[in-house]
Amino acid sequence: MKILQLSIKFPWPPNDGGALATIALTKGFAEFGHEVTMLAMNTSKHFFGTENLPEPVKKMADFRTVPVNTDIRFHKALFNLFFSRMPYNAERFVVPAFRDELRRLLDEKKFDIIQLEGLYLMPYLPVIRSCTTVPVVLRAHNVESEIWLRKFHQEQWLLKKAYTGILASRLRRMEIASVNQYDMLVTITERDAAFFEKFGNIKPLEIIPFGINPEDYPEPVFQVNSLSLFYIGALDWQPNINGLLWFLEEVWAKVKREFPHLVFHIAGRNASSGLQKKIMRYPVVFHGEVPSSRNFMSDKNILVVPLFAGSGIRVKIIEAMAMGKTVISTELGTEGIPAVEGKELFHAQTAEDFIQAIHTLVSQPSKIAETGLAARQLAFSRFNNSDLTRKLLAFYKSHTA
DSSP, X not given: OXXXXXXXXXXXXXXXXXXXXXXXXXXXXXXXXXXXXXXXXEESTTOOOGGGSOHHHHTTOEEEEEEEOOOOOHHHHHHHHHHXXXXXXXXXXOOHHHHHHHHHHHHXXXXXXXXXXXXXXXXXXXXXXXXXOOOEEEEESSOHHHHHHHHHHHOOSHHHHHHHHHHHHHHHHHHHHHTTTXXXXXESSHHHHHXXXXXXXXXXXXXXXXXXXXXXXXXXXXXXXXXXXXXXXXXXXXXXXXXXXXXXXXXXXXXXXXXXXXXXXXXXXXXXXXXXXXXXXXXXXXXXXXXXXXXXXXTOOXXXXXXXXXXXXXXHHHHHHHTXXXXXXXXXXXXXXXXXXXXXXXXXXXXXXXXXXXXXXXXXXXXXXXXXXXXXXXXXXXXXXXXXXXXXXXXXXXXXX
């Protein structure tokens, strides 16, 4: 099968959930012997020179990129607000150069499946339809409007709240308008699938979560003599920022007083200088952006995920579970992960919940190893990339025969 993946971000290095989810399927397709081409925007924010790709990655696909400046610009955002119905966060990815390169690629090559990695690529559907009759798949990484609706409800500053509400409303209209425009729909979680079905999806649908390769995760070593908490997430994404600062103020400040020997490690890319100053007011170890999330997590014990806004699946949680780490997260953070509370992870909705879970683990270190091993088994059984890729390919074949 010849597969074209379209992405709004070049997925290497795979240091965030979207990139990890995209490149995981590229690898899966290639391992099953399929011919993969990827056309990706190489954005100013996450630019990567494709000549620096590791050789094993280069062999996965024919990687094509288009340099795109997606920086937020006030005058363009203002113009969009008054003279467009498209959400600005989607309009930034409507780029003539990418459209032209897509058209050239469709003239150059023939494909069996075209897979759009996310909602923001739907504006290119008319270009695709004008060039080919190949089935188009929308792979919805999350429900974008839900992320912004939750941000709207959390925002305190009135002007920003009003603007966030407009973006959320426009994104919801865009998502609803996309329903049934594709030929097939792939979602990451059951909850996301339910959203599209609520608004009338009748096209073939499959649920394929993010996948991992078990061989990438060696047997864990549990270091119960030097317990530590850790956090990892993009620190230029407001839900992460809000959750982390809340945790530092409401949870960590109290936990540190009770367990002064505990260490809290924080990693994340693109933290502003202002955010770094806020973080360093607390007794933490701040690492900033780390080259490898797995290396960062390897010698630490307990991942905390204080997430109160967002949609989709948290890739870093699945990675941490595969490494045998114990996770304490809000229920929203573990959306799409069928883990049992108290067995494979701990849920916490309030500051008191987080404090109690940390107290339990610190007081009973054996539970860290017990929970971590159960989490690792779950990650390997439910999120094996080969199994998930095989399932997706079978879905494609059944609807393209």
